[in-house]
Amino acid sequence: MYILTFSFAAVSPGMYEVYADEYSSYVGKLNVSAYSDNLKTFYGEKPVAGRTVSAKLSMFDMGENIKIGDKVYRVESTLAENASENIMVYCDSKDAAIKYGLKTEKVYRKSPSERTAAKKDSTSNSKKSSQETKKTAQKSKSGSEKETSGSKSVSTHISGKSLGKFQITAYCNCPICSGQFAGKATSSGVMPKEGRTIAVDPSVISIGSKVVIDGVTYTAEDTGSGIYGNRIDIYFTDHAQAQSYGLKTKEVFAAQ
Numbered sequence: 001m002y003i004l005t006f007s008f009a010a011v012s013p014g015m016y017e018v019y020a021d022e023y024s025s026y027v028g029k030l031n032v033s034a035y036s037d038n039l040k041t042f043y044g045e046k047p048v049a050g051r052t053v054s055a056k057l058s059m060f061d062m063g064e065n066i067k068i069g070d071k072v073y074r075v076e077s078t079l080a081e082n083a084s085e086n087i088m089v090y091c092d093s094k095d096a097a098i099k100y101g102l103k104t105e106k107v108y109r110k111s112p113s114e115r116t117a118a119k120k121d122s123t124s125n126s127k128k129s130s131q132e133t134k135k136t137a138q139k140s141k142s143g144s145e146k147e148t149s150g151s152k153s154v155s156t157h158i159s160g161k162s163l164g165k166f167q168i169t170a171y172c173n174c175p176i177c178s179g180q181f182a183g184k185a186t187s188s189g190v191m192p193k194e195g196r197t198i199a200v201d202p203s204v205i206s207i208g209s210k211v212v213i214d215g216v217t218y219t220a221e222d223t224g225s226g227i228y229g230n231r232i233d234i235y236f237t238d239h240a241q242a243q244s245y246g247l248k249t250k251e252v253f254a255a256q
């Protein structure tokens with residue numbers, strides 16, 4: 001507050017005060033680039049230039065307002081944990097996204113107590129969207145249950161010893177999820193495939209090995225700068241399905 005008294009002449013003092021106080025927690029200098037793909041956000045809405053950003057859920061909360069440089073944006077989409085950027089800003093044209101390039105920006109967020117308060121607000125304000133998310137989650141759940149029970153009959157997916165609890169996210173091969181690696185093969189050289197490909201930390205799960213998550217056997221085929229320790233990124237073909245997966249903690253087993 002005290003730092004800002006000199007700039008009151010230029011802007012509405014009330015606004016400036018709130019603005020500065022709100023984003024008091026410095027995250028660090030992060031890699032930020034831009035995208036222009038008009039894919040629906042986590043909330044099932046069209047992205048809005050100047051507001052929508054995609055960010056890694058291991059760093060930020062969905063729906064959280066963050067300050068990049070001197071502008072405030074809202075996290076409305078998931079960025080793959082293995083993307084080299086930390087944040088991607090939505091632009092309404094490809095030219096604008098190219099012009100944005102790759103920047104290193106100072107990023108700020110609200111203080112932990114203010115984030116908790118904002119989360120409460122957004123849960124009460126967006127009941128509808130969370131219900132929709134639930135529906136989607138239920139849909140995909142019943143889908144994967146079918147798969148699992150189907151495969152049970154041929155008695156594959158027998159899990160071996162527990163590898164422990166992992167933080168699990170999902171990604172697809174689009175520019176929002178995969179940044180500069182969009183459309184490309186995995187780091188092991190094969191093209192990613194839904195129901196098979198996961199990205200891992202090779203020092204935890206070696207490339208080429210098979211693990212079981214929720215009864216489905218996956219192959220460790222991809223890596224990424226954000227995937228370290230007990231973290232796994234599951235590949236999906238469909239962007240919306242990857243988005244709705246969110247961040248989960250699950251026990252992972254070695255495949256037998």
Ligand SMILES: [Zn+2]
Nearest residue numbers: 172174177239
């Ligand atoms: Zn995607």
